[in-house]
Amino acid sequence: MSTLLDETTSTTRRHGLREGAFGNARSLACRECGHEVELGPSYACPECFGPLEVAYDFPTVTREEIAAGPRNIWRYKALLPVPTDIEQSPNTEPGFTRLLEAKNLARELGLEKLWVKDDSTNPTNSFKDRVVACALSAARELDAKVFACPSTGNLANAVAAAGARAGIPTVVFIPSNLETPKKVNSAVFTEKLVAVDGNYDDVNKLASEIAGEEEGWAFVNVNVRPFYAEGSKTLGYEIAEQLGWRLPDQIVIPVASGSQLTKVDKAFQELIALGLVEDKPYKVFGAQATGCSPVSVAYKAETDAIRPVKPDTIAKSLAIGNPADGIYVLDICRRTGGAVEDITDDEVRDAIVLLARTEGIFTETAGGTTVGVLKKLVETGQLDTSLETVVINTGHGLKTLDAVSDRVGAAATIAPSYDAFVASGILREAGPQS
Numbered sequence: 414m415s416t417l418l419d420e421t422t423s424t425t426r427r428h429g430l431r432e433g434a435f436g437n438a439r440s441l442a443c444r445e446c447g448h449e450v451e452l453g454p455s456y457a458c459p460e461c462f463g464p465l466e467v468a469y470d471f472p473t474v475t476r477e478e479i480a481a482g483p484r485n486i487w488r489y490k491a492l493l494p495v496p497t498d499i500e501q502s503p504n505t506e507p508g509f510t511r512l513l514e515a516k517n518l519a520r521e522l523g524l525e526k527l528w529v530k531d532d533s534t535n536p537t538n539s540f541k542d543r544v545v546a547c548a549l550s551a552a553r554e555l556d557a558k559v560f561a562c563p564s565t566g567n568l569a570n571a572v573a574a575a576g577a578r579a580g581i582p583t584v585v586f587i588p589s590n591l592e593t594p595k596k597v598n599s600a601v602f603t604e605k606l607v608a609v610d611g612n613y614d615d616v617n618k619l620a621s622e623i624a625g626e627e628e629g630w631a632f633v634n635v636n637v638r639p640f641y642a643e644g645s646k647t648l649g650y651e652i653a654e655q656l657g658w659r660l661p662d663q664i665v666i667p668v669a670s671g672s673q674l675t676k677v678d679k680a681f682q683e684l685i686a687l688g689l690v691e692d693k694p695y696k697v698f699g700a701q702a703t704g705c706s707p708v709s710v711a712y713k714a715e716t717d718a719i720r721p722v723k724p725d726t727i728a729k730s731l732a733i734g735n736p737a738d739g740i741y742v743l744d745i746c747r748r749t750g751g752a753v754e755d756i757t758d759d760e761v762r763d764a765i766v767l768l769a770r771t772e773g774i775f776t777e778t779a780g781g782t783t784v785g786v787l788k789k790l791v792e793t794g795q796l797d798t799s800l801e802t803v804v805i806n807t808g809h810g811l812k813t814l815d816a817v818s819d820r821v822g823a824a825a826t827i828a829p830s831y832d833a834f835v836a837s838g839i840l841r842e843a844g845p846q847s
Contacts, residue, residue, distance in 0.1 A: 435452050436491065436496055438469055441467060441639050443463045444463055444465070445463030446463060464737065466643075471491070474492065476689060485507060486647040493647070494640050502579070504578060505537070505542050505571075505575050507535045510532050510651070512528050512529070512530050517772055528661070529806055530805045533807075538808060538809035539730075540805075544672075546644060547644035548644070559581070560582065560631055561632050562585055562632055564586065564599075572633055573606070585607065586619060613733050614734050620634075642672045647680070660684070662797070663803070668699040668700060669736065670733050670739075671708065698786070702731055702756065702778075705726045705731060711753075712747075721734050727762070731779050731782060756785040756789055764780075765780070765810060765817050776809070777809060778813045780808060
């Protein structure tokens, strides 16, 4: 069996990496025992089998240096495991998406100050472009021959597009019951879309088996996962920068594997340590759909034991029944004074329409989950309505049209005449008449 690189040549290859291949990254460090290993295609600690993440020796980084960078995630390249010349490598250049003050939604929910971080405007219309860009850089530096992933949809879109842009063969694996728009959005970029009869956890298990057997395959969220996960930090960096280099009081983040939430928190902690933002308290809240809410269930039960579940929800991009970072989500939400909450599929649908009709943002089911949980947190008193709050929208609603297709549509079908329009009642309902 082999990992990304054959075991007999991996040591030589790692030492043969070009200077600065992973920027200011020092090593991969175990999140459980702290043991460090060389930078490379590893994701489990050889001492305790805990998860590995990237550790750094950061130089002094200033706000001015960041502001002088490109308007994408590479403005933060000094804080990521990528080379200094990353802009020269073909990639989708994601990031620096809009942060919108959501005054209408805030008024509707009774919040004093609310922002929506809208990542639906990334190249493939989801935040996954961020993590894939970092994974692609690692795959290239490690001389991978195939770029691949198991996915609930958005990641497959991002990997297929990034591989096409970089000229690397891609293979993406998805559950066969995935929403049609997400299937098409992957298949248009690659001929190697593989639909697997099973849920995401089944797909992920298959990907792990292939990664262990096949040489030269870089599975972004398996054998190069530590590098991939770092891309989520850029959400936290951008939010702080767009708020004028300060942290929000509260933030609501969707939870699938839990990696995004943990990395946003890591980003906030790094910014504090580097002196780029003021050290202040902030609360982190996690959002899940009831049909796949193992982390929320554990939070409410006040336990650390996260029991895997079989997903049954329309929020398929969050449908990971055995979340790898679930325990860390619990730690962060408890440490910061936040919470993990869940809502039903009907509440997800309602929240999609609510966000669209208050702020003009069409979100997919993951965003509907996050906005719906925000609403529930307010209603249950778990979230302080007087504090500045950010909610993250991770993807575009065009990817999950079926979720709301039976809830929206034509208000009336009329003949092409003014009298017919008046008879419809819409003129009266629309407001003052001339």
